[in-house]
Amino acid sequence: MAQHTVEKIGGTSIARTDTMLDNVLIAGRSGSDLYNRIFVVSAYAGITDALLEHKKTGESGVYALYADSESDWAWGDALSEARSKMFAVNAEIFGDGTARTVADNFVKERVDGVRDCLIDLQRLCASGHFQIRDHLMTVREMLASLGEAHSAHNTALLLRENGIRARFVDLTGWRQDEDLPDFNTAVDQAFASVDLETELPIVTGYCRCRESLVRSYDRGYTEVTMSKVAVRTGAAEAIIHKEFNLSSADPKLVGADKVRTIRTTNYDVADQLSNIGMEAIHPSAAKGLRQSGIPLRVRNAFEPADPGAAIREDADAAEPGVEIVAGRKTVYALEVYEPDMVGVKGYDAAILSSLKRHRVHIMAKSSNANTITHYLHGSPKAVRRVERDLGSEFPGARISTRTVALVSAIGRNIAKPGMLVAALQALEEAGVEPLAIHDLMRKVDLQIVVNQEDHDAAIKALHKGLVEDSVANDTLKQAA
Template sequence: MHTVEKIGGTSMSEFGSVLDNIILGKRPAGQWYNRIFVVSAYGGITNMLLEHKKSGEPGIYARYAAGDAGWVDALERTKARMCEINAGFAGLGLNVAEADRFVCERLDGIRDCLKDLLRIVSYGHFTIAQHLPAVREMLAAVGEAHSAWNSVDILRARGVNAQLVDLSGWRDTEHRPFDEVIRQAFAGLDLASCLPIVTGYTKCAEGIMATFDRGYSEITFSKIAVITRAAEGVIHKEFHLSSGDPKLIGKDRVRIIGHTNYDVADQLADLGMEAIHPKASKGMERLQIPIRVKNAFEPDHPGTVIRHDYQSATPRVEIITGRKNLMAVELVDPDMVGQSGYDHRILGHLAEWGISYVAKNTNANTITHYIGAEEPNLEKCVAALRADFPGAAIRTLKVAIISAIGSNMKVPGFMSMAARALADAGINILAVDQCMRQVNMQFIVAEQDFDAAIIALHRGLVETAPPG
């Protein structure tokens, strides 16, 4: 029996702690095996390779795609930063000269490849756009290859039989299906006597970034767990999966969840607070493989286990979370009363502009969708709605969603307690949403009330409740 374990980029940047807390820890020599580690790029590197995930600041890829000649300088800055990271691991036993050689080989090769591509395009019979997906994949791959190579070198210097499983496809001209790539990579590996260190990026015929974009490392983690039939998946994060944001609520007030289920994990993902990428968890859920979310810097704590069949023995709210920067798109039309297919027409516009919604409210003459305000086509979609529904009053309003989520909330009283907690904090509820399954109560509030609403609901529903 083995586990598949994923280490995030921020943790990888503190690799000395990763060695002490996760990979080696207190295990006696020789008891390091029967584990597979999937590693992310070091913190900040993928932002430099592609674009900043939050701010959108362009990296190598974004500059190249925009025709900005500054991509070459961005590549050199990225290479320098990766070599700087290498130097910082000299004390851990990394062969810095070989690590730098690895980085230069990959990034110099990418630079030459991208220049050749521009030269081909200059003849006029090819367009850069048709090659950009492959460019994005190639750039993303080098971040994980770098961290995986370094990890193996450091571990081997400490006597561990670490094996590099480089799924990045560097100079591999074959394009094989995702499942086949994983099966071939692990064929013949004796997990009882070696420690595979695997790149979070996988080159495959499907194009992992075309489907999952920046969530690809968790997809690789999940796929390996499913194909190798792992006993458990473990995700090492920089924090515990807690009842709320400790930075906002207070570290002394939040509780570590301990146990929950895949349904709750889906609700969290829908709000952008991913315990695991929702598309990554499905295969593990089907095979009933539990996922353990641990704090990388508290190795002795068991963390939180996500199971397919868990339900809290006592009714409780497990987590208070939410999402800011949402736009409510409200459509009011007396003519919709009793009219079949009205909502379908609205959804057709959302689909046409590639927009998904987070939540939705309806009544006899009103339909409101709550959409991420960052959606690039939102204004065009609203304009199209106004043109298609000339008799409707359509308005947009900046709002936030606050959610109380739990695996067992099917008892009277939670909704009234939540409403009272918000009222006592002077917060007006603009709308409420809850399905009959009673897993997720959602309250729509003004965006400026987000922080206060989170604190009030956590105080009213979690802090006053006995530990589950």
């Protein structure tokens, strides 16, 4: 049997169904060439926002409304609105006809089932013997699964309408009464009867299992599911179809004529990108692929002829140099200054405990004799809670938070002589004053903290100084 690929299509891409059919799902294939592929699909763009909460604005969706009120019916209205959005997607994809009816009936059955569960849970908790907060994570998982099941079911149905033997692989555990399986078992059971040579599996991005994917990975669970399916089925390659190429910087910011498309890099670089929120792949998903020796390819779904970027564990750099310059514009610098810290243990442990409790991500950290600074990504509310915790824990400390930006120059090997000097010179020429610099002995990234308003200018300057000018100099040397 030919080795297969496992491919993930994101929500923004799968929403452009006709393009995905032409560029990815079918892409001119016929006969046996259509198979030996597995697709894991995300919910359509905007659906998970409606079911949970808006990822960027925080606007309440069904889950947030349900969690905030045990009796208010606002969540019910929001669920009806989410169902209407799903129906609208169905209408756009299938028009009128039998397939549309099948798609709508699937949504109605799932949404009505979830609504009944949530009403019953409210009634149960009204007695006072049960607390709704004890069940909120289960509610969140159930709501998240709706969007994933909707898109996977639609995609399989659409492919069958096009004469392809597509199979809807539902990992959501809907209406399953047996004991909750572990992640490995759930995937193994789902694929036990699948014939990859004659069937095209379309898999839900959410898997109901003992590990609780939403609790563990929040909104990054689809890529984790993709990775697990690739590992458990022994895939030759994992592929993520995105809306862009993996490039040396954001072409909208730096200029499409100035960026370089990344063709090969390694999982180390992918990890550094994840750290600043520019994910090529979720770090937990990358871990499974890396440990199993499965390469990852990141492709632009809208440029089917482009081979994309290959990410492999063994892809060492031929020459030292920066490959990617990227950053995060909103970072919270949490500084704990305590003169009595010198020679005393426990301060860092207490800070880390609070950050973990409030699920705040650490992007970088620095310390000296009496000051510890963490550069954080998280909600403003969570960061304020950390501040309050630490204020109570260390009443004599001066605790402050300011909003900054963090920009990173990343590469498989950036141990190039004069790299730091070149970076500082590029920033100086652009009029950007660094607030802090993190240059580790293991030369895979150079992190520079700048004022938030200098984020864009810093990326442009570093890209010019460390990528564009470096490439030009290397070209001149080769010509000479």
